[in-house]
Amino acid sequence: MNYFVDENGYYGDFGGAYIPEMLYPNVEELRLKYVEIMQEPSFQKEFQNLLKEYVGRPTPLYFAKRLSEKYNTKIYLKREDLCHTGAHKVNNTIGQILMAKRLGKNRIIAETGAGQHGVATATVCALMGLECIVYMGEIDIARQAPNVARMKMLGATVVPALSGSRTLKDATNEAIRDWINNPVDTHYIIGSVVGPHPYPDMVARFQSVISEEIRKQLKEKEGSENPDYVIACVGGGSNAAGAFYHFLDEENVKLIAVEAAGLGVNSGESAATSVLGNEGIIHGSKTLLMQTKDGQITEPYSISAGLDYPGVGPLHAHLCKSKRAEFIAITDDEAMEAGLELCKLEGIIPAIESSHALAVFKSKKFKENDIVILNLSGRGDKDLDTYIKYFKL
Amino acid sequence: MNRINLKLQENKKLLSVYFTAGYPKLTDTVSILEKLEKSGIDMIEIGLPFSDPLADGPTIQASSTTALNNGMTTSVLFHQLKDIRNTVSIPLIIMGYFNPMMQYGIEKFCKKCAEIGIDGLIIPDLPVKEYNDNYKTIFEKYGLINVFLITPQTSEERIKFIDEISNGFIYMVSSASVTGSKNSFGAVQNEYFERISVMNLKAPQIIGFGISNAETFQQATKYAKGAIIGSAFVKHLSENGTNNIDKFVSSILDS
Secondary structure, eight states, X not given: OXXXXXXXXXXXXXXXXXXXXXXXXXXXXXXXXXXXXXXXXXXXXXXXXXXXXXXXXXXXXXXXXXXXXHHTXXXXXXXXXXXXXGBXXXXXXXXXXXHHHHTTOOEEEEEESSSHHHHHHHHHHHHHTOEEEEEEEHHHHHHOHHHHHHHHHTTOEEEEEOSTTSSHHHHHHHHHHHXXXXXXXXXXXXXXXXXXXXXHHHHHHHHTHHHHHHHHHHHHHHSOSOOSEEEEEOSSOHHHHHHHGGGTTOTTSEEEEEEEEETOTTSSOOOOHHHHOEEEEETTEEEEEOBOTTSOBOOOOOSSGGGOOSBOOHHHHHHHXXXXXXXXEEEHHHHHHHXXXXXXXXXXXXXXXXXXXXXXXXXXXXXXXXXXXXXXXXXXXXXXXXXXXXXXX | OOHHHHHHHSSSXXXXXXXXXXXXXXXXXXXXXXXXXXXXXXXXXXXXXXXXXTTOXXXXXXXXXXXXXXXXXHHHHHHHTTTGGGTOOSOEEEEEOHHHHHHHOHHHXXXXXXXXXXXXXXXXXXXXXXXXXXXXXXXXXXXXXXXXXXXXXXXXXXXXXXXXXXXXXXXXXXXXXXXXXXXXXXXXXXXXXXXXXXXXXXXXXXXXXXXXXXXXXXXXXXXXXXXXXXXXXXXXXXXXXXXTHHHHHHHHHOX
């Protein structure tokens, strides 16, 4: 089984580029050039240097002793929460801003849900001195005020998406419309492994630094590059794609993708796409998505804004259908408890997205000698309000 | 012969109109179609509403949201159109995004179109290559013409390829924009219209996006076989309901 993108832009049955003709020249230009540009020595040098000096990589692979004792297994946390801007998102925006510069683009657009990708994009635009426009649903702007302020401080223009449900999927629509209206000077920095080919593959490659480091670090610590399990949460799926990437062909490494069940998979308030979704087209990609029987895309729900997306990237749809990865759905309550548990046991306040991954230890038993890597995708600072309200702190 | 091809053979400039099915009211579809034909429109694009219409500007987005809230679905639209060929004889095209058609089932969708008397489809997010590789035989089996788009950014090579595989007309998007963004055409558009017209393509071109009044219709049809009005007509419907459709059409044609 091939788990990487094929020459037509597909992962098994999923992927492709279902885009209007207006976007064809831009997406085609990217498709023809992205691999070549990424492999240029000067690109790699600049990318690696920024990851080291600016982002703070490599991030530690931390052996979580007390958490391991509690669940009677060996748990390592990949500390993406320690990246500059507070999450793995910046790995991708650094890569894409360098890509944009080499493509001669001087205007950057992005979509954002909770604001993490928007902040990561605004950050690299400030770093490079490029104009930055971030589309964000009107409802998200109201509930994520600190991140809106951060983007503004970083010099970005935040444009409210007023169409449809006024959340992430609509912000993505607005960013795509902006790209249609500005076909020459603009690069669209998509924040996850979603969208038309080559975006899912390009973003996965930029995020693959995570699994590349894990292999090196684990070899030093355990004498083997391969763990028994890699666990990561999935909204669109960029941190999971990065954490899984170098293990995709290592069939002994079991992959666990954690989706947000919201109030419960069958509650009507959920974002568990692999269970509730079926095949269709969202944002230019054939994948699994949540929709009505008439093919209208529906609005998901999760307490975690980063997992609140009605689709998953085509790679994850393929991993799910081929059963290469096990998909587990975690409710709001399970995630919040697991997040608090990590605070108490390890002194680390995780992003609520990552808390979903942590909750797997409660529902799934691992063997004492299993080496389990959990990708701690982000830190919880941005979620303090939610934690405060939930636990009445 | 397909009604679209017959119409394209007529020795006149064609005016085509787009509207969103189920808007302003769920049951307005048939009445709008009949009134458009009576007013002298040559061809109609019936918009199948979608929750996430990527290529559309605010006017058509809003009409789609209203239509969906009104209860419009693929099945409802087909039911409304089942006897349409008793009263409307001009070419009818369904314009919609690919996902709702996929969920209905592509073959079933095409079969239903053929039964009703739909002549063609415009699916902005179904790329040329996907169509050619996976859907062409189904569309052709049911006698449906698939209409492809070109834009000012489309390369000459690609335009020639699209021309080759087009069996109806080419939908020429007037400018780099979503629908309903422009009210007038400048030198850039004229240069682009001119550039395409001298390519002597086999498929006639019909220009859409930015056609909103008699002036832009005249300007577009100086170069192309026809023009399509979308957002401007949807705006008219939002202000007038199904009244004064004849006046809207004559304001474009009688100048």
